[in-house]
Amino acid sequence: MNSSKVLYERHGTIALVTLDDPERRNALSREIVRGMSNALDTALRDGARSVVIAAAGTAFCAGANIDDLRNGWMESPDPAEDPAVMFRRIAEFERPVIAAVHGAAVGGGMELTLACDLVVAAESAWFSMPELGHGVIPNTGLALLARVVGMRRAFEIILTRRRVSSEEALNIGLVNRVLPESEVLDGALSLAAQIVESVPPGALKAARLNLRAHAAIDWDRVLRSPLDVPSEEWQEGLDAFTQKRAPEYGRFWERRAM
Template sequence: MSLQYLLYEEEEKIGFISLNRPEKRNALSRALLEELTALLLKIGQEKKVKVVVLKGIGKIFSAGHDLKEIADGSPQDVLEIFQTCFLTMRAIREIPQPIIAQVHGIATAAGCQLVAAADLAVAAEDAQFATPGVKIGLFCTTPAVFLSRNIGRKKAMEMLLTGEFMSAQDALIYGLVNKVVPSSELEAATKELASKIARYSLSAIGVGKKAFYQQINMEDFQALNYATEVVSLNTTTADAQEGIMAFLEKREPRWSDN
């Protein structure tokens, strides 16, 4: 597919998506979000890669929504922008491949939402995160959804109510990111994490990703009942049967998607 606001490449079963509006601080315009959603769905359907890295070109990861687009739009236009972002978030959640956010510079507002919505995140040690909408009278209500599902309520509300930056180290402590590394090691560390995941069966990864998010807000034994059904069905797949036999025969498994 032709891309105007993104770059995309594939390497060793890893897909690399780059937000490519450095002159606009990788602002998430409606057109960029539409392009990102379409690309994610294509990746999910084609299944050529097993994991996706999402990063930004230029000095920062993303400054969030394009405020000029919001300021110039009618109420209906603005609603459609946020509905477009909703579809992007849903694509991140619903494709079988895990999404790893590779964060440098800053990730603010909807940029922070992208990090929080990703399945995993690796940050440079000088990266910063914020939901500063309160400072301009536009509370970061939509970023709050995924932010509050990553970090504790009190810390989420502190970020939302003050608009102040959270450091990469605090983001690690509070659970917004998985790993913090020196800036010079960010790309290599993210690729290393992606490569670990890419060794496994996409069939199993996809089942696991879907089940994880389905069960997470269920009551304990409702979740366990659901997980029991999922894992039982998972055992009937070709990759599960191959993996079990490979373990018993003390050899490397040969996945169907390799």
């Protein structure tokens, strides 16, 4: 099974799912979300014991497709095309999921890594959540980041929108391993095989199920939280991004002060 933007292949007992829209730096689009969901379905039918998510081109994933954000994702997303629904599917998937990250993992790309169980990153990898600067929120990141790196670091990463290098990501627990870029995919596949070849499926499923249960996420709030952002603010942020100018948020602050 392959969509035009998501590729699926088997490496022994491991399913490899590759984001394949390098011209747009694998920005999450409706097509990629659908393709990812289809690939996960195929992995289950195929009897894959684990899934590795990788990406083609120079970036892992450069965030959300802005055209799709402006065209319904912020207010009335189709569940079949909603990135947050996809992230939940990955987080609650029946098999271990490992991200193999190189280059940028920005916004939705960073959220994708957070939804995975484990992350193997290239030395070149970096992570960022720039959403607030565009007048939107990383709704899944708000739910998942603090439980990975702690509340203080989560606030700082989300509020400052700065880049986190692979070295720092390893130090704060955002990734599990850092390797040279040429070794990342093989490293992720090897890690997946190491896990599933030495434990039975029922015990593995129970361990993952209970780890998630002890750090429960309110997915209903994740799905509805974009509606907490005033529409005029995210419209200005996305307009500014599209027009390659600085956003003008001053008027919104002035109204709040009145």
